[in-house]
Amino acid sequence: MRTFILFLSAILLTTFEVDAQVEYKIITSVESIVPAGLGRSRLVASEAERDYEEFTSDTEEEKRNKTKRSEIRVKEFEETKLLNFFNLGGIRFQNIVANDVVISSKLTAMAEEGWELAFVTSAVESDAGKDDGNGIFVTRYIFKRNKQ
Numbered sequence: 001m002r003t004f005i006l007f008l009s010a011i012l013l014t015t016f017e018v019d020a021q022v023e024y025k026i027i028t029s030v031e032s033i034v035p036a037g038l039g040r041s042r043l044v045a046s047e048a049e050r051d052y053e054e055f056t057s058d059t060e061e062e063k064r065n066k067t068k069r070s071e072i073r074v075k076e077f078e079e080t081k082l083l084n085f086f087n088l089g090g091i092r093f094q095n096i097v098a099n100d101v102v103i104s105s106k107l108t109a110m111a112e113e114g115w116e117l118a119f120v121t122s123a124v125e126s127d128a129g130k131d132d133g134n135g136i137f138v139t140r141y142i143f144k145r146n147k148q
Contacts, residue, residue, distance in 0.1 A: 021147040033135035041082035115143035
């Protein structure tokens with residue numbers, strides 16, 4: 001009987017298609033570090049899909065990709081307002097904490113939708129000298145889940 005159950009289990013397992021395809025989604029926060037609070041800070045996400053191959057050239061064939069920027073651009077996206085790191089008085093810690101709460105809420109919502117936070121990467125473009133008062137702090141949250 002035991003052999004029969006093992007044999008039946010093996011047959012059942014081989015008839016099911018195992019689909020391990022994964023999909024990724026990126027959420028980006030852009031937080032302004034422009035003095036006096038003049039910058040714009042946002043959390044952005046998109047449901048749009050693009051196939052990278054449509055915009056990729058093959059160097060072996062020496063064919064230049066003729067895609068127009070307007071074909072790549074995504075105009076429909078979710079934009080959540082965040083607060084700037086600075087106001088007229090200088091750095092504003094309450095704004096940073098407020099942004100943390102909003103971003104945490106988005107990350108929690110993503111987890112509830114079945115997304116797993118796979119990677120986080122950050123970058124800063126900050127003051128480059130006396131005459132440069134511009135800067136941003138960018139964080140990309142990369143999620144993954146099994147394709148549905």
